[in-house]
Amino acid sequence: MKIAVLGTGVVGTTIAAKLVSQGHEVRIGSRTAGTGKFTFADAAGWAELIFNATKGEASLNALRAAGAERIGTKILVDIANPLDFSKGMPPTLFVKDDDSLGELIQREFPKARVVKTLNTMNSAIMVDPGRLKEEHDVFMSGNDAVAKEAVAAILKSWGWKYIRDLGDITTARGTEMLLPIWIRLWAALGHADYNFHIAM
Amino acid sequence: MKIAVLGTGVVGTTIAAKLVSQGHEVRIGSRTAGTGKFTFADAAGWAELIFNATKGEASLNALRAAGAERIGTKILVDIANPLDFSKGMPPTLFVKDDDSLGELIQREFPKARVVKTLNTMNSAIMVDPGRLKEEHDVFMSGNDAVAKEAVAAILKSWGWKYIRDLGDITTARGTEMLLPIWIRLWAALGHADYNFHIAM
Numbered sequence: 001m002k003i004a005v006l007g008t009g010v011v012g013t014t015i016a017a018k019l020v021s022q023g024h025e026v027r028i029g030s031r032t033a034g035t036g037k038f039t040f041a042d043a044a045g046w047a048e049l050i051f052n053a054t055k056g057e058a059s060l061n062a063l064r065a066a067g068a069e070r071i072g073t074k075i076l077v078d079i080a081n082p083l084d085f086s087k088g089m090p091p092t093l094f095v096k097d098d099d100s101l102g103e104l105i106q107r108e109f110p111k112a113r114v115v116k117t118l119n120t121m122n123s124a125i126m127v128d129p130g131r132l133k134e135e136h137d138v139f140m141s142g143n144d145a146v147a148k149e150a151v152a153a154i155l156k157s158w159g160w161k162y163i164r165d166l167g168d169i170t171t172a173r174g175t176e177m178l179l180p181i182w183i184r185l186w187a188a189l190g191h192a193d194y195n196f197h198i199a200m
Numbered sequence: 201m202k203i204a205v206l207g208t209g210v211v212g213t214t215i216a217a218k219l220v221s222q223g224h225e226v227r228i229g230s231r232t233a234g235t236g237k238f239t240f241a242d243a244a245g246w247a248e249l250i251f252n253a254t255k256g257e258a259s260l261n262a263l264r265a266a267g268a269e270r271i272g273t274k275i276l277v278d279i280a281n282p283l284d285f286s287k288g289m290p291p292t293l294f295v296k297d298d299d300s301l302g303e304l305i306q307r308e309f310p311k312a313r314v315v316k317t318l319n320t321m322n323s324a325i326m327v328d329p330g331r332l333k334e335e336h337d338v339f340m341s342g343n344d345a346v347a348k349e350a351v352a353a354i355l356k357s358w359g360w361k362y363i364r365d366l367g368d369i370t371t372a373r374g375t376e377m378l379l380p381i382w383i384r385l386w387a388a389l390g391h392a393d394y395n396f397h398i399a400m
Contacts, residue, residue, distance in 0.1 A: 199396070
């Protein structure tokens with residue numbers, strides 16, 4: 001599949017490398033084109049499916065630069081978090097539990113099929129869930145059932161077993177609000193190699 | 201031990217019943233005294249350790265009724281959540297990730313040794329973690345290490361194995377913000393018999 005990964009940070013490059021290793025065609029999108037990277041517009045317009053791996057505070061502007069007409073009705077996998085570092089550490093969220101970044105994106109690009117997922121663990125675990133010994137989960141929120149199935153197929157190809165569909169895009173309020181405890185677990189445990197499991 | 205449980209709802213009565221079954225002396229505190237229940241003041245003043253199992257929106261007033269001089273330097277186990285049902289369902293939080301109910305209580309009762317715990321699962325699991333087949337965790341936040349050890353001893357006596365001390369009372373921001381996903385998991389799964397496990 002032709003996949004655009006918007007964002008040149010650790011998350012974006014980790015996901016891009018995984019997709020390339022699986023035989024997908026990948027374009028990394030950035031504000032400016034350069035060696036090994038395209039503009040947001042050139043990556044998004046070319047792709048069949050788009051990952052938003054930009055920083056949460058930059059996501060809407062990155063997607064505006066990609067352009068609504070180029071994003072169209074494509075599946076837009078949003079893995080960003082609305083982290084606000086402007087008030088010091090640890091960061092807070094710039095949208096709380098009465099909205100979400102996933103919904104902000106869906107509202108601004110109403111034709112896009114936004115699927116919020118993968119925003120609740122570090123990037124090494126995203127593409128290699130088997131690196132943890134215990135069972136653990138990835139969550140999914142979105143309004144389009146077919147889009148969620150397509151994203152679940154990618155997640156399964158990466159080794160994900162527990163893919164929890166929480167419902168429509170408003171359920172991204174739940175997963176984005178996991179960041180405050182994720183950050184504090186990082187501090188308490190001294191490492192980031194963990195993830196949430198819903199135990200029953 | 202002489203333990204006060206403030207709050208006559210399902211959570212309060214479940215915890216009180218568990219403590220009684222273990223041989224503790226228990227007084228349930230309510231706004232008004234009655235059969236099997238004392239006032240907040242009479243329960244808190246008599247006790248050596250206090251559980252706040254009132255509704256989050258009523259917690260500060262309940263503790264004010266108990267009285268700062270009666271609470272004193274006692275261990276105050278806060279298991280309430282700052283849920284706001286005034287804006288419809290699902291509820292939102294009336295303090296978000298830049299404060300917490302645990303901190304509101306600690307600031308208003310600075311001598312009390314507040315320990316935030318048990319606020320991230322249903323009451324049946326609180327007192328009987330073994331009812332879930334899989335391993336799962338309880339979190340703990342508080343400024344006083346000795347108080348956290350004492351509360352951990354109670355949790356261990358109920359069967360808890362994974363007790364995760366996140367740090368000082370500000371880390372209650374993390375556990376209280378688990379409610380938005382907890383509520384949505386309840387809707388997605390169709391039952392509330394689950395809990396979070398930190399998988400590694």
